[in-house]
Amino acid sequence: MYTITCPICGKRNQKEFRYGNEDVGPMPSYENLTPEKYLENLYSNGNHAGVQKEWWCHRQGCGTWFKVERNTLTNLQVKTGEAK
C-alpha cells in the first residue's frame, strides 16, 4: 500500500487513484504519422525500474489528472507534478 499526492486533495491512499500510464509526451502530429509511430506513443512503455513520470487521476476524489514522479522500486513519490 502506498500513497499518491494529489495537487488538490493532498496525500491520499493509492486506491483512490486511477493509474493513467507513463508520461510519454504529447501525441505526435498527424503529418507523416505511421502506425508504428502512433503505436509507440500509445503503448510503448519504458517500464523503468526506478523513477518514472506518470499520469494519475484522483478518481474517488476531485477527479483531477496530474503528473507524478514515482520510484517503481519503492513506490515512493519523488515530487508532485502540477495539475493540468
Next chain:
Amino acid sequence: MGNKLKRMWPENGLKSSYDAVIIGGGIHGCATAYYLAKEQGMKNIALIERTCVGYGGSGRNTAIVRANQRTQANLRLHKEGLELWPVLTKELDFNLMFNQSGHLSLAHSESTIGAFRINVSSAQLSGVDCKFIDAKECKELVPALNLSRDITHPVYGGIYSPPGGVLRHDAVMWALARGAAEQGAHIHQGVEVTGIEMSNNKITGVTTSHGKIKTPNVIVAAGGYSVQLAEMVGIKLPVHPLTIQAMVTQPLKPFLNLALSSGAYDIYITQTLKGEVATGAHMDEAPNFTSAVTSICLKHQAEMLTELLPCMKGARFMRIWAGLADMAPDMAPIIFGNDEIKGFYFNGAWGYYGFKSGPIVGKYMAKFIAEGKTPHHLEQFTNKRFARFRYTGEKAVPAEIGPWN
C-alpha cells in the same frame, strides 16, 4: 538417512563464449535451456540468472495448469503443454506432483455465459476436453459452493475442464534446471546482465556483472524484467510489469478437489495435498517492481472466499506473497526473434499464463533458436501484431476478436 545433501546441478565457471546465452532462470529460461541441449544438440549454452533459479514468477505462481483458453493459437499450445507434464515427470526423473484434478471456471453473469460459450466451442474444436455446466452441476463438483442469489456475484454456471490441474512449481524448476545441467548447459546464478552487445544488427555478446561473454544468440526470458532487456537493443514493447498477490491458509480438511477460479470475484483457489488453500488475487493497477503485499488484497480475498465458499469462515491465512507479471494490452505473450536483430530472441509478457506454458514454449523456443525461423505455434505472438492492430483475442473484447484469431 544421514547423507549429506548433494547439489542438484554443478557450479561451473563463466566461460568467455557460448553458442547461446539465455537470460532468466525461470521456468521459460530453464525449459529453453533443457530442450536446446536435449533436442537441438546445442550443448554449449549458458543460463544467466540474477538471483537464483525460480526466484521470480516461476516460484510465486499458484501452479494451476489448464488448456481452456480462447484463441486457437493459445489452445493448441496449452493443450500440448498439458500433455507434456506426465512426459516430463518421467523424462526428468522427478516427481512434479502433477495432480490432474480438473479445473472449474465460474460464470457470474449472462454476459460471461456468452463469453464462455465461445471459449468452450473453440476449446472443443481444438480437441480440449471441456464443457459448459450449470450452477447445479458446479455444486455437485464443489459441494462447498454457495449457490445463494444474495451474494455479490451469484453463480450462473461454469466451464469444467477435466484435464486441468495443479503441480508443484518448485519441483518443476529444480527438475528443469537439473535436467538442463545434465544435458550440458551451464547455470550461472547470481550473475546480472548489464548490457547486450551487437554490431551491424547482429548479436555479438552480453556484458554481465561477472565479465563479458561472446555469443551469437541471446534469449530473453526474464519475466517482469524482459522489457528492460529488450530496451538494451532498442526494442520498445507495450508491456506493464504488475504485481499479483497470492496467499495460503492454514491446513484444512479436504473440501475442494479441483482448481476453482472466478473472474468476477477475482480469485483462483486450489487446496494443496497438505490441506492448505492456496489462492491468488487480482493484479495491482499500477506497474511496480516491488514484491510488496497489501492488507487490502488480504481483506478482499477473505471477503470473496468466505462469500463463495462459506465453509472457509474462520480459516486463517498463514502467508502472503507477491510476484511480478508482465502484461501486454491483449493479455497474450510476446514472442519474436531473429528478425531485425539477428540472434536476438524474446519470450515474455506471459502475464497470467507463464507457468502453464513454460515447458512447451521452451520446447518451441529451442526449435526457433536452432532453426532461426518462427515455429507455426508461436507465429501469432509476434510483437508486430500491435502495429497491425491484430490482437490475439484472448480478452473477451469483441473489438479484438476477428477472422485473424
